[in-house]
Structure formats: C-alpha cells, structure tokens
Amino acid sequence: MATATRFVFTQPSSPGAEFVIELTDESTISHARRILAGEEKNEVHVHxxxxxxxxxxxxxxxxxxxxxxxRFFAMAIEVCDANMMYVEDHLDEAGGAFLPGSHWCPWDSKLTRELKG
Known part of the structure; x- marks a missing residue:
C-alpha cells in the first residue's frame, strides 16, 4: 500500500470551498499527480x-x-453529480434517491494541489 497522500479539489459551483481527499493507492496517486502536472487531460474529475x-x-x-x-473520470451519470456544499447541507438524504449508493461524482471537480506533509 502506498503512503497516504492528500489532495485538494475545488468546484466552481462552490466558490471558495475546498475539499480534501486522501489517496492510498499508488496508481491513483500517480494519476492525481499527472492531472496536476497537466499531463492527464481527460479523466480529471473526482469520483x-x-x-x-x-x-x-x-x-x-x-x-x-x-x-x-x-477514481478519476471524464464523464459520469448525472445522478451522482452535486456540489460539495449541497452534499453537506443534504447529507442525511445521501445514499437514497440523492447520491444512490453514496456515490459522489462532482462533474466540475478540479484538483488544485497536493498537500505536503
């Protein structure tokens, strides 16, 4: 298992808010670093x-x-798309009709940086 590495993503639909994710899989960490380096241009959104x-x-x-x-994706079904503030405000509904299976795939998510240390 890889060393846990944390990254931050933002969403234009949640101005000023940042969401921290932790990655523990070496290939996913490498993928995230390729996104930040501008090398990966397709599968760039968080799921x-x-x-x-x-x-x-x-x-x-x-x-x-x-x-x-x-994982990171290029396209996903609409039912898992929501902005982070909406998820926070409606967390009690997540896993039912809202975000079925608790899958979240914010279409406008954009990795902005890796957290060091």
Whole structure:
C-alpha cells in the first residue's frame, strides 16, 4: 500500500470551498499527480463513495470520500453529480434517491494541489 497522500479539489459551483481527499493507492496517486502536472487531460474529475463522518484531514465537512473508492473520470451519470456544499447541507438524504449508493461524482471537480506533509 502506498503512503497516504492528500489532495485538494475545488468546484466552481462552490466558490471558495475546498475539499480534501486522501489517496492510498499508488496508481491513483500517480494519476492525481499527472492531472496536476497537466499531463492527464481527460479523466480529471473526482469520483468515490462518501462516508458520513468527518475525517481529520477534511474538518470543514461532515463527510469524506472513502480513499479506497476514489477514481478519476471524464464523464459520469448525472445522478451522482452535486456540489460539495449541497452534499453537506443534504447529507442525511445521501445514499437514497440523492447520491444512490453514496456515490459522489462532482462533474466540475478540479484538483488544485497536493498537500505536503
């Protein structure tokens, strides 16, 4: 298993907000670094299954994304798209008709940086 590495993404639909994800798979970490370097231009949006509890590395939100489920995508179905503030405000509904299976794929997610240390 790779050393846990954290990245930040933003969404234009949630101005000023940042969401921290933790990656634990070496190939996914490499993929994220290629996105930040501008080498990966297609599969650049974040997808994963949310867990309804705060993670120490993402304290501004009442949920986080299960690191073992995080992948990057080019296109996804609409039913998993939502902005991070909407997910936070409607977390009690997530996993039902809203974000079925707790899958979250914010279409406008954009990795902005890797957190060091």
């Amino acid at each position: 994963g299954r949310i867990i309804k509890r705060t993670a120490p590395y993402n304290p501004k939100f009442s949920f986080h994304i299960d690191p073992s489920t995080i």
